[in-house]
Amino acid sequence: MSTLTPPRRSKRARRDALQGxxxxxxxxxxxxxxxxxxxxxxxxxxxxxxxxxAGNRGWNFPDNYVDATQxxxxxxxxxxxxxxxxxxxxxxxGLGLGLALLVQESTRWKSFLRTAFLxxxxxxxxxxxxxxxxxxxxxxxxxxxxxxxxxFTFLGTPEGALWSTVFLIxxxxxxxxxxxMLVGLQSIPDxxxxxxxxxxxxxxxxxxxxTVPLLRPTFALTIVxxxxxxxxxxxxxxxxxxxGPDNSTMTIVQLIYNVAFQGxxxxxxxxxxxVIVLLALVVINVFQLRAFxxxxxx
Amino acid sequence: xxxQTVPTATDVLRVAEPRRRAGRRSPAARIVFGVPYWxxxxxxxIIFLYPLIWxxxxxxxxxxxTSQVDGWGFGNxxxxxxxxxxxWVYLGNSAFxxxxxxxxxxxxxxxxxYAFARFSFPGKNLLFLTVLAILMxxxxxxxxxLYVILNMVGLSNSLVGVAIVLTMFQLPFSMFMMRISFExxxxxxxxxxxxxxxxxxxxxxxxxxxxxxxxxxxxGMFAFLAAWNDFMAPLILITDTNRMTLPLAxxxxxxxxxxxxxxxxxxxxxxxxxxxxILLFLILQRHYVRGFMSGAFKG
Numbered sequence: 397m398s399t400l401t402p403p404r405r406s407k408r409a410r411r412d413a414l415q416g417x418x419x420x421x422x423x424x425x426x427x428x429x430x431x432x433x434x435x436x437x438x439x440x441x442x443x444x445x446x447x448x449x450a451g452n453r454g455w456n457f458p459d460n461y462v463d464a465t466q467x468x469x470x471x472x473x474x475x476x477x478x479x480x481x482x483x484x485x486x487x488x489x490g491l492g493l494g495l496a497l498l499v500q501e502s503t504r505w506k507s508f509l510r511t512a513f514l515x516x517x518x519x520x521x522x523x524x525x526x527x528x529x530x531x532x533x534x535x536x537x538x539x540x541x542x543x544x545x546x547x548f549t550f551l552g553t554p555e556g557a558l559w560s561t562v563f564l565i566x567x568x569x570x571x572x573x574x575x576x577m578l579v580g581l582q583s584i585p586d587x588x589x590x591x592x593x594x595x596x597x598x599x600x601x602x603x604x605x606x607t608v609p610l611l612r613p614t615f616a617l618t619i620v621x622x623x624x625x626x627x628x629x630x631x632x633x634x635x636x637x638x639x640g641p642d643n644s645t646m647t648i649v650q651l652i653y654n655v656a657f658q659g660x661x662x663x664x665x666x667x668x669x670x671v672i673v674l675l676a677l678v679v680i681n682v683f684q685l686r687a688f689x690x691x692x693x694x
Numbered sequence: 695x696x697x698q699t700v701p702t703a704t705d706v707l708r709v710a711e712p713r714r715r716a717g718r719r720s721p722a723a724r725i726v727f728g729v730p731y732w733x734x735x736x737x738x739x740i741i742f743l744y745p746l747i748w749x750x751x752x753x754x755x756x757x758x759x760t761s762q763v764d765g766w767g768f769g770n771x772x773x774x775x776x777x778x779x780x781x782w783v784y785l786g787n788s789a790f791x792x793x794x795x796x797x798x799x800x801x802x803x804x805x806x807x808y809a810f811a812r813f814s815f816p817g818k819n820l821l822f823l824t825v826l827a828i829l830m831x832x833x834x835x836x837x838x839x840l841y842v843i844l845n846m847v848g849l850s851n852s853l854v855g856v857a858i859v860l861t862m863f864q865l866p867f868s869m870f871m872m873r874i875s876f877e878x879x880x881x882x883x884x885x886x887x888x889x890x891x892x893x894x895x896x897x898x899x900x901x902x903x904x905x906x907x908x909x910x911x912x913x914g915m916f917a918f919l920a921a922w923n924d925f926m927a928p929l930i931l932i933t934d935t936n937r938m939t940l941p942l943a944x945x946x947x948x949x950x951x952x953x954x955x956x957x958x959x960x961x962x963x964x965x966x967x968x969x970x971x972i973l974l975f976l977i978l979q980r981h982y983v984r985g986f987m988s989g990a991f992k993g
Contacts, residue, residue: 409814415894416813420821423806423869427824430862434839435831441839451842498735505735511979512739515746518975518982520923522941523967526960527749529948536957538748567745628832631925635945649834656838657930663838670835678830 438674441667448661460668467655467665473646480558480647481626487566488622489615492573496581499574510578513571521568525635528564532636554644557637561645564632573618580614581607616688620681627677648673746968753965757958770958774966777947777959779936781966787853788922788940794857795921796914799864803913804906806865807872808898812884822869829866837930844931851934859931860921868913875909876902912981919971940967 417424443457464470495513499506516524530536532550534543543549550560584607592602630649633639639646639654646654652673656666757769775781809815810822840859841850849855883905884897892900903910928939938946944963948955975982 412813413815416809416815416818419805419809419813419894420815420818421805422802423809423825423865424821426802426858426862426865427821427828429843430840430858431828431831431836432824434836434843437839437842438835441842495738498731498738509735509739511976512742515972515975516742518919518971519968520919520925520941520971522923522925522945523964523971526941526944527745527964527968530749530957530960530964531745533955533957535955536752536961538752567742571742628834630834634925634929649832652834652838653930663842666838670832670838673832674835677832681830 438667438670441664442671443668444664446662446664446667448656448663456664460662460664461672463662463665464655464668464672467651467669469643469646469651470669472643473648473651476645477627477629477647480562480629480645481623483558483562484565484626485619485622487562488569488573489618491566491570492577492618493611495570495574496577500578500581510571510574513574515571516568517572519568521631522635524564524568525632528560528567529636532560551637552641554641557641557645561632561636564636565626565629573622576618576621577611577614580611583614584610612688616684620684620688623684624677624681627673627680746972749961749964749968753958753961755958757956770962771966773956773959774944774947774962777943777956779938779943781940781943783936784938784940784943785966787937791853791857791860791924791928791939792918792921794854795860795864796917798857798861799868799917800910800914802861803865803868803872804898804903804910806869807876807906807909808902810869810873811876812881812894822873825865825869828863833863833926837927841930851932851937853932853937853939856924856927856931856939857921859927860924861917864913864917864920867916871909871913872906875906879905908981911978915974915978915981919974922970923967 441452442460443455445453445456445459447453499509499513519527531538534540534549537543539550549556551557588606588610589602592606597605628649629647630653633645633647633650634653637645639650648669652666652669654660655669656663753770754766754768755770756765757773806825810818837859844850844852844855844859849858879902884894884901887897887901888894923941924939925941925945928942932938932942940963944960944967947960947963
């Protein structure tokens, strides 16, 4: 390449650029019209009077933001979403690692276990939620008779609804996090374990001083994934609880959906809520990535 | 992501290193450690498989929650088949959205991945970063303005609109996957074809596409699963009962007249929804795992 004379090179570069743009143009069109344009529109909507059916009725900034933060469920839904996020993240990361350690070696039984833990991740979240909706049902589920006899319901109380949903999510995602942990475990060189064994370290010491610290990049990835996913929880609650009982399981995305399409029918306020969530997520992600980078350097 | 090589499923699922020295334990110790291990793992396997097996079995069982109490058979499936517009309409809608999403995703990410891997053009990095930025933006946040935009361009309440939206959400994963797939093929391969007089498109079609087939399978499979299972986009974008996709139709089964919920038909619906996914997972397990590995950041 270095032997090419400058004029030929620039001609080639120009042709290269043209062809590159040609091949990238479908991507650019999608990104422009289906991603950037709606992103701009949501900003405009959040600052406009925008009823669901009547459409845009002009600017009204900052009314939507004021209305959004004064919604009677605004703080409750944020609090619930955060609680749900902390619970699912701790459980999924812990269980993911636990399952990965249980099935690490390659025996036939462990291969079977890996597949068994992974199969639920093949289901769609909506399908899995519908499956558990029947499973938790006091009329049709396998626990229906028990529920009648002992007089309890899975989804009838705020605490029950939360933990029942958490169980569904753990069932659906634990195998996925196990897989990520397995990849992390594989990236730890055998020599390190070998050295620890020669030094006479116990299994627990090896786990605490080698496995956990060397898994830090995996923990960073899985925590970011889990936190982001849980903060945006919707389908599982929409299908299992509809935010109930008594709005006790109202997540922030469910609130956006309700404001936009159920009852209130106000796209402007829903857009304002969306912008708040969007900004919060960007801040949380940047914060998390920075925190992990700092611990990585130490 | 990182430049480290992508572990294949064979690495992860089959040849995981035996790290514990089983042979070093005495027979007594092996029983002491072994029995709780077997009890624990058997219990876990049951917990993970039981919901699936129970649903599959009871979907051909008696119909709970309805006045019509028949025994074992396909009553639940008959009820599902006759629900509103009929299951064939919903299956057709779901298949249409899924296949169109797969097609669009494959075309866009093949061309895009080729452009990002082989050409340098102004704005290349900015465009790639913008694609990745889709990951940072919550799904729900974009669906509300997309609802308005699709209304404006006459794609409201349309399955094509849903497929376009779903394709956009597939782009970060599929573009990343296709870019690294093309980059892992030596440049000499397509340059040789071009020396022989092929155009860039000819080299892509005849030489590169066959070479990146594993990447295409992974991208196609993930696009199919995402589109087949998606709930939120059709929930927001589709209002017409005849244009609902299957997950939406099954979820709507619960909103029955007089508050009676057809649990049996819901079970049958879950089976119909889950079956293609589980089969695809078992057949393409290798690609499935590799897709997770390379696209793990996608979630």
